[in-house]
Amino acid sequence: MNVIETSGLGKSYGSTWALRQCTLAIPAGHMVALVGPNGAGKTTLLNLAVGLTTPTAGAIQVLGEWPAGSPAALDGIAFVAQDTPLYKNLSAGDMLHLTRNLNRRFDRSFAEARLADLGIPLKRKAAAMSGGQQAQLALTLALARRPRLLVLDEPMATLDPLARHDFMATVMAAMVDDGVSVLLSSHVMTELERVADYLVLVSRGRVQVAGEVEDLLAHHRLLTGPTTEADQYMEHENVVGSRRSAAQSHLLVRTNGTKEIVPPGWDAHPVGLEELTLAYLRQPDAAALPGPARWASTSLEEAAR
Amino acid sequence: MTLDKGSIPADPYGEAAQVAVASPIEFRLDSSTGLPTYLQLVQQVEHALRLGYLRVGDQLPTVRDVVASLAINPNTVLKAYRELESRGLAAGRPGQGTFIEGTLGRVELPALAGLRRSLLDWMDGATTAGLDEDGMAALFASSLWDFRNRSSADKEVVA
16 A cells, blocks of 8 residues: 555646655655655645645655545645644643544544553643654654544754653654654754664755665675776766765766676765765756656556556 | 555554563664664664664563654664564564564674674775775765665565
């Protein structure tokens, strides 16, 4: 099952396209990192996925079969928006009550037990909580809805390192306990490297890279060698980007798997998620999109006919 | 919904039986090694086996425990445990968790001494060629990577 499947998805505000020609098929069971510069279209994509906004072009389905924003889709998705918005004058207990009454499904005992574990009294108002506690409260409210997909928009931007760790540990434990899939947008790469196993990179309103992190890393290498020879490889379609100085050059190349093509006198090194992401962001024209996304999109289009 | 495509039993994490016996070891992460997270977990188990912290029959931490303490992706832990299984060191018991099955043959002292001697000879050669200690370390690390790649490529061919 794909938790999110889009085909030719686009969203314009006036004459500006916030997102366009977005075709994705994200399988269930992953912690998906949605990465890109500010204004790249991350939040637009998330808002489309949770049904807060409707597409201008194309289609988006969630949890295998449901159009985004449909009642069944809403039941299965929990969304924690940027900066974990809460009613600051309400207590934790009030917010539990409110969330329970606004949703068809809400596991109150789970929520109360979690808040007790976290040491957050039900009587405490959100305004009196630390940033970490507010984030945990918002996360608890989301998880108590027992979602199949948890969508988090920049949830950790304002948290200190310990609160980030605890927040992410909670999310990861939910993956184990309930089989929740997670879609998380962020532009802090370092904190994603350990947790994300699927990467979606958007830039200038387009999806530039999509795939399992392990596959992406296995299919990219950093080649280091003399600059005098770099030019002859630069035109090669597999070169994603380069950093060159007078004597030495680094080329980030996409390999097609089994055979390593390393020119004589050059070194090949594995790349990390951050290095790979930066290389693609520097070269907005380069793309690494898997075949399956395209197959899925054709099936989706056929289904729509 | 499954966490990982295929080959995962109905209760992949052994949460059904909340065994009171804790694992003898706890994992930690070191971002400075540059090793993928799952290999760090594999290495720590091997290390604990060599040093006697882990014995046959001991339980490894449950996936949930690892995930909740290190805040890493559960698929990473599953991958590490699969790797340990493929190395014959651990085995999953449905509904219970993952347990140590094998031992690591310790390298005997004479063999170790011989290997150390040849490595020292190699270092002499490297110094003569103009390589300093950092250079040797870099070359060793990069060769080790090639070696690992080669052996994993061999494995794929066999499979």
